[in-house]
Structure formats: C-alpha cells, structure tokens
Amino acid sequence: MSDPVAKNPVVRLRDLRRSFSQGGVTIDVLRGVNLEIRPGEIVALLGPSGSGKSTMLQAIGLLEGGFSGLIEIAGTNASQLSGDDRTALRRDHLGFVYQFHHLLPDFNAIENVVLPQMVAGKTRGEAETRAAELLTALGLAKRLDHRPSQLSGGEQQRVAVARALANRPEMVLADEPTGNLDEATADRVLEEFLKLVRGEGSAALIATHNERLALRMDRVVRLHEGVLE
Ligand code: ADP
Ligand code: MG
Numbered sequence: 001m002s003d004p005v006a007k008n009p010v011v012r013l014r015d016l017r018r019s020f021s022q023g024g025v026t027i028d029v030l031r032g033v034n035l036e037i038r039p040g041e042i043v044a045l046l047g048p049s050g051s052g053k054s055t056m057l058q059a060i061g062l063l064e065g066g067f068s069g070l071i072e073i074a075g076t077n078a079s080q081l082s083g084d085d086r087t088a089l090r091r092d093h094l095g096f097v098y099q100f101h102h103l104l105p106d107f108n109a110i111e112n113v114v115l116p117q118m119v120a121g122k123t124r125g126e127a128e129t130r131a132a133e134l135l136t137a138l139g140l141a142k143r144l145d146h147r148p149s150q151l152s153g154g155e156q157q158r159v160a161v162a163r164a165l166a167n168r169p170e171m172v173l174a175d176e177p178t179g180n181l182d183e184a185t186a187d188r189v190l191e192e193f194l195k196l197v198r199g200e201g202s203a204a205l206i207a208t209h210n211e212r213l214a215l216r217m218d219r220v221v222r223l224h225e226g227v228l229e
Pocket of ligand 1: 022027029047055
C-alpha cells in the first residue's frame, strides 16, 4: 500500500552519466543510472571491479564534478548548488565509510567520532556521549582511547562506521567497507554495521562484493554496462 505522506526519497538519480577520457580514449562508465532510495532503506550495490560503483558513490556523495543528469539528496537538486551549499548538504544528510578507514592517525577512537560532530555544531559533551554510545554498540568500549595504529583492521573499520553515523545521517554511503578485511572479520563487521544502521533508521547504499550478505539487505541493485539492473 502506498503511503500518501511518504517522505522524499533520500536520494534520487535520473539519467546519471559520467565519462572519463584518458590518452585520447573515452570510456562511458555511467550511461544513464536511475535510482531512488527511500528513508531507512538499505540497498546493496553490486557489480564487478571497474563497473563504476565508486564513481556512482562519489556522485551521490557530491564529492566529484563531471556528472550529467539529476542528483537529488533529500529533495534538493544538488547539481545546481554552489560548493558551500553542496558541502552543507553532504554534511547534513550523508555519512561515508570507505574501504580504507581514513581515520585521523593522531587522534584516538573517540576523538575520531567526536570531531565531525563538533564541526557540525554539537558541544563536546554531546559529541562524546554519542561517540561512546556508538563505539560501545560496536564492541569498542575498551578501545576508546586507542589510536588507529593500536587497533586491528576490523576495529578500525568499526570506528569508521561509528564516525559515519555520528551525525545521524539520513543515508550512509559505503564503498566496499569491509573489502580490506579477511572474510570472517568482514562478515562480522558488515553484520554489525547493518544492525546499527537499521537501529538508527538510516538508509544506506553499500557497494560490496559479498553476494551472500547483499541478500540480507532490503534490495540489491547491479551495475552492468553503465546502468543499474
Ligand atoms: P568500481 O568501483 O566498480 O571498481 P570505478 O568507479 O572505480 O569502478 O571505476 C569505473 C571505471 O572508471 C574504471 O574503468 C576506472 O578506470 C574508470 N575511472 C574511475 N575514476 C577515474 C578517473 N578519475 N579517471 C579516469 N578513469 C577513471
Ligand atoms: Mg570501487
């Protein structure tokens, strides 16, 4: 049954295109991608290496230019915004997890989760409470004051997950978030990530090679020859 007061999709792509030229050769990576993700929906993005998953996530994350087509985030057409407004839209609505954690090496786990909240205007007290809650939910209660170099790969990615969710984004974009971990650790971290995202009510778009775990998400989309199927 359709909900007459359903909110805007958190992301809407219409005819998204991106080509790259290198050494006189042009490759059309995205050839008209259409996608809508509803609030709270968790979507797996599958596709072989080189199919354009990262390119698509960069478009939605408003991280790169050079795209044509419509990119709408929480009802706002992002393609017509100035740089500052894009930054604000990204900060207010999106969280990111990458294959390599990109944590700040000189800051401990809790600070890595506190800092983006302070950038977004929270007080240190609020930010620390939220960070400790998230890290505890991910099993890191005893690692709050460890720096990234003192954590295992799985623990580092858990901190990256906590950081992505810190500002309660409506959607998390994750680019092979467990691609750098051994299989058993990857399964556990992805499992915990999904549970936390569901608990928070965020939507997510997760690029992954893990077909089995993809089936645990609400929907699977595949990039094939530049379009989603
Ligand atoms: P995936 O994440 O699915 O592995 P990517 O989005 O990274 O795929 O890349 C898709 C294609 O676009 C690849 O052929 C890649 O070489 C090309 N590509 C991506 N980024 C660039 C870039 N900045 N310059 C040139 N080619 C690029
Ligand atoms: Mg990629």
